[in-house]
Amino acid sequence: MKHKDTLDEVVSLVNNSTNGYYLAGDVRDLLTSKKMNMTFVAKNLSYLVENVSSNKFARLMNFISMEEEVSNSMLQNIGAFLARFKKRDISDKDVEIFFEVFKYLPNSDKYLKSNLGKIIDSINAGVLFELSPELKKLSIRFAKKIDDKINQNQDEVCKHILIKSLRKGTQSANISLKDINDYSLTLQLLIKDLLNSEHKKFSDMRKVGEGVYSNVYQIGTKIIKIGAPRQTHKIPNHRRVLQPIARKELTNEMGRPIGSIEVTDEVDTSKETLSKITEEDLYKIYKELRADGIVWGDPKIDNLGVLKRANKPTLNGKDFYVAQNSVGFRSEIFPKPLQRGDFVITDLDYLYYENDKDKKVNKNSYVLKFERRYRSEVEQEIKMKENMRQKELDTTKAKDEENRQDVEDRG
Numbered sequence: 001m002k003h004k005d006t007l008d009e010v011v012s013l014v015n016n017s018t019n020g021y022y023l024a025g026d027v028r029d030l031l032t033s034k035k036m037n038m039t040f041v042a043k044n045l046s047y048l049v050e051n052v053s054s055n056k057f058a059r060l061m062n063f064i065s066m067e068e069e070v071s072n073s074m075l076q077n078i079g080a081f082l083a084r085f086k087k088r089d090i091s092d093k094d095v096e097i098f099f100e101v102f103k104y105l106p107n108s109d110k111y112l113k114s115n116l117g118k119i120i121d122s123i124n125a126g127v128l129f130e131l132s133p134e135l136k137k138l139s140i141r142f143a144k145k146i147d148d149k150i151n152q153n154q155d156e157v158c159k160h161i162l163i164k165s166l167r168k169g170t171q172s173a174n175i176s177l178k179d180i181n182d183y184s185l186t187l188q189l190l191i192k193d194l195l196n197s198e199h200k201k202f203s204d205m206r207k208v209g210e211g212v213y214s215n216v217y218q219i220g221t222k223i224i225k226i227g228a229p230r231q232t233h234k235i236p237n238h239r240r241v242l243q244p245i246a247r248k249e250l251t252n253e254m255g256r257p258i259g260s261i262e263v264t265d266e267v268d269t270s271k272e273t274l275s276k277i278t279e280e281d282l283y284k285i286y287k288e289l290r291a292d293g294i295v296w297g298d299p300k301i302d303n304l305g306v307l308k309r310a311n312k313p314t315l316n317g318k319d320f321y322v323a324q325n326s327v328g329f330r331s332e333i334f335p336k337p338l339q340r341g342d343f344v345i346t347d348l349d350y351l352y353y354e355n356d357k358d359k360k361v362n363k364n365s366y367v368l369k370f371e372r373r374y375r376s377e378v379e380q381e382i383k384m385k386e387n388m389r390q391k392e393l394d395t396t397k398a399k400d401e402e403n404r405q406d407v408e409d410r411g
Contacts, residue, residue, distance in 0.1 A: 006034050007047050014060050015053045023063045042073035046080035054089040058097065065101050074102060075111050082115065082122040092160060095127050103134070113138045120145055125153030126160020133206065147203035154202050158184040158191070165215045165226035166250070166259040175258045183250055183259075187226075190246065190263065194219045197316045214260075221266045221308075229257035231349035231360060236294050237329040239337055240285055241351070242267060242305065242344045245313040245320060247327035265314055267305030267346060277301045277343070279366065285343060286370045287377075290354075297350030297361035299370055305346040311338040 010027055017023045031037055041048070045064075052060045064071050074081070085095055102108055112119065116139055120128060128135075129150050136143045150157060162180050195202060198220030209216035214227025222245070233249045235241075242264050250259040279301075286299045313320045324332055330353075338344060345351075350367075352359045361367045 003036075003040065003044070006031070006036065006040070007044055008051075010041065011048060011051045014048070014063065015056045017056070017059045023059055024066045027063065038067055038069045041067070042070045045070065045073045045077045049077065049080040049084050054091075057084075057090050057094045061094065061097055061101060071101075071105065075105055075108065078102070078111050078115055079118070082118050086122040088124065092124065092127050092163070095123055096130060099131060109138060116142045117145070120149060124160070125149050125156040126163075129157045129160065130164075130207065132203075147201070150203040151201060154188055154191075155184055157202070158187045161215070161217070161226060162187060162259075166228070168213055168215075168228050176252065179250075179252050179258060186248075187261065190261065191219070191224075193315070194222045194224070194263065198222060218266065221314075223264050223266050225262040225264075226259070228259060230260050232352070232358075233257075233260070233328045234330055235328055235348055235351040236353050237324060237331045238289055238292060238294055238351075239311065240289060240343070240345050241348060242346050243311050243313050243322070243337070244327045244348075245315060245322060247348075249328070262348070264346075265309065267307055267344060269305040269346060273306050274301055274304070277304060281343065282366060283370055283373065285345070286366070287374055290374050293354045295352045295354055295356075295359055295361075296345070297352065297359060297367055298347065298365045299367055300362075300365045303345055303347040303365075304343050307338060307340050307342050307344055309340050311342070311344055 009030060013026050013030060014023065017026065027041065028038065031040060048060060064074060081098060084090060085098075103112070112135070116135060119135065120142065123131070128146060132146050132150065135146060159180050162183055166175050166180075191202065191205065194200075195204075198204075200220050205217055205219045207215060208218045208223075211227070214225045217224040217226070229249065233247075244262055244264050246261065246263040248261045249257055250261065252258050282299055282301055282304070285304070286296055289296050313322050324330075350360060350362060
């Protein structure tokens, strides 16, 4: 191949680079010394894609995204990327980064649509599950092929979901491939029960949210949160707490927490609904829990939702009894569950009994402000009761004195 030595030098730069930011400048310096320019890289991009080491593929992506002249050649070389992805030696994360970069290129939809069949064949089912909503928009003709691959590779999808979700937390170093494989079966069985309850197929499950510590998926009216270990797994129960269908702490072979799975009925957490919740509404809930001996260490409007049905877990369209200790509750549910339209707490972190010694709070929430207000109101209420008691004593004393005087006057 013409200029093969130079191409190999570019590949070597990519493979040995430790900082993607400086890589583009290094390549430009190399090409300048060879009396070439970035057009050379653009024309030979397929060679670079084929030969760069799998663990440095992200370096190549950084380089491409910083050089407009090179990034445009991604469109013409999408086949080279797909061929490399088909080898399965590029991480799922890097494959997703590629599509994230690619979709912002001019006319990218045209190239994605014309290569959609190859894309489905080239990427694993887990990545396909992540991309499926956007890919289905490109062509309804390929929707069935996408769903078929997802439905036929459920284990692969579940492993992908667990890797993406569990590695969000600080405990990610404790997660092994064996852990992922073991809990993949657990997740598949859980999803199967929910699919049967909601009369859905595996491919009907969709990702509906992504936070710092967890990913959120939906199957019909059921919500699945998968992510880092909870702040605390054993929590007090209360009518204001969204009642889970399942809530499981995941541990490794050493017994260390590596993640959590939580399943609940769907509640309304839309931006429109949350925008109507006031700080005063939030404080009333904080005060209600506080009066029942529970400290909510993370009171935020984003941690609330509005019930779409009574606050009881349901499965197969019926109320579903859940043993309280099986979902981490340290007490039975309060009587008279809340009904449709009521506010409930959807994030079950930072819930403690007042006398718990290991209480933690999120200082970025209203907790400090609310606690000061609550204690002030309690003190005022105590003073008011003391004043009322004193008045009652004074009134009683005055009447006793008046009665004593009457007796003396009659004597």
